[in-house]
Amino acid sequence: MTGVEFSLFLTIFVLSCFIGYYVVWRVTPALHSPLMAVTNAISSVIIVGSLLSLGSSDSLIAQVLGFFGVLFASINIFGGFVITRRMLLMFKKKKEEGRS
């Protein structure tokens, strides 16, 4: 990684922190649990690193590590989205019943 590359990544990093800061403060406290579940699911985007080591590395150990990486991250991604959906549906349901 060259110095220029690093500075660009640092720029992206710092700006993303700011976006995260402002967006998360607007999340309603009632939805803090779904927030944790969904951030947990999206942080599993780290799966892209495991996809590469499983799919294109020449080292057998790296492939094995990649396999487990993809496996664990998939548990997280599917599990995280499903539980978030379940929670959010409960919040939605009430709204409709409240109207009736």
Add this chain to the structure above:
Amino acid sequence: MSLSFMLIFYLISGVCFILALRGLSSPESSQRGNKYAILGMIIAVLTTLTSSEIRVTGYLWIILAIIIGGFIGTRISKKIEMKSLPQLVAGFHSLVGLTAVLVSSSSLLSPETYGIGVVGGIKISSLLEMSLGGTIGAITFSGSVVAFMKLQGVISGKPLSFPLQHRLNATIVAVIVMLIALFVATEFHSVFYIMLFLAFIIGFLLILPIGGADMPVVISMLNSYSGWAACGIGFTLGNTLLIITGALVGSSGAILSYIMCKGMNRSILNVILGGFGGEKARLGDSGIERDKAVKIGSPEDAAFIMENASKVIIVPGYGMAVSQAQHSLRELSDILKSKGVEVKYAIHPVAGRMPGHMNVLLAEANVPYDEVFELEEINHEFSTADVVYVIGANDVTNPLAKTDKDSPIYGMPILEVSRARTVFFVKRTMGFGYSGVENPLFFADNTIMLFGDAKKVTEEIIQDITT
């Protein structure tokens, strides 16, 4: 796919994740937010798969791993009861940490896959970044495992501390830092693995001394760590999407930790150093005479006063979660509403074991979310309430937090329930709250204690109202 296309698609995926978090600003838009998050994830995976040279057998293995993982994850999340939510989230955090460790190890073993050099000749910046990603991932993993075990009750929720704990931790951290420096200078694989091992140990040691009711902070903190670990890996692999996502998740967890700490008027350092509620517990004894009489009421009394009230505020706490009383509570408030009583719920930021824990449980029981209020929104309303029904909460109502400077909970924002005309306190016994501090509210003239299991007491009140 060319590199620039890949970057564009990663950007789209990152924007989807931002929109997902944005959607959570209200329950109405939250469903759409979750769909954005799923879309972003699909784009990220497909982009990675199409833009890299992946062997045919590689695809097969990848599909197999995704199917197995997806099946396990979906199954767990569909089956789990809402009361086990905090454990589930802690368990999921541990997997993010573990994956970060696996990816950082892969990048050390096979750097050419990620274009960061060759074995024995990895760029120094990448070595540093992979050490950071790996160690933070390892701490996230073992810390989350401890949090999971505490929440699940496998190990005691009490703070576990031993002599020289902080000194030992500080020493281990110093050794890790030295090992990182050594590793960056030499690229010795053995150094890397020792470093990861010590990071696992420190993760255990850091979370062990933290008690059960501080779990909202711990879970938020681990949430944040998992984001920073992803960031570290993003820098290592030069992957913009990982950097963006890691930063979003990291700052989200940091904000939640801050909100939780503020809800207890404690610094994050104070929580991390741990031991709260253990040794200091005896402080409470000296404060108030325990032989002072409390008024003990029966469910019939509560039923009578509640149905004749015009406004009832319910204050749920962890005890409600433990006895799963939220469904009976909803039933009770439905009956009261049908009799023309105004019912509201008041939620303290640190009630329960994770941020928003009470809100989810109430939502599970179909309590309309517009009846549920946060501390600042409802605190001024207690003076106009006829009845406050405190169910499974204690410390968050303790007036000593405002008056007693020596109290460990001094300065914590509380729900000012004592301003209501009558306060019903549902408790199993006269025991202390988590902080180990006596609650003078029990002895107040307008307080009536209802001893028993939160759910049973609530059900008895319901019976006494309807009959």
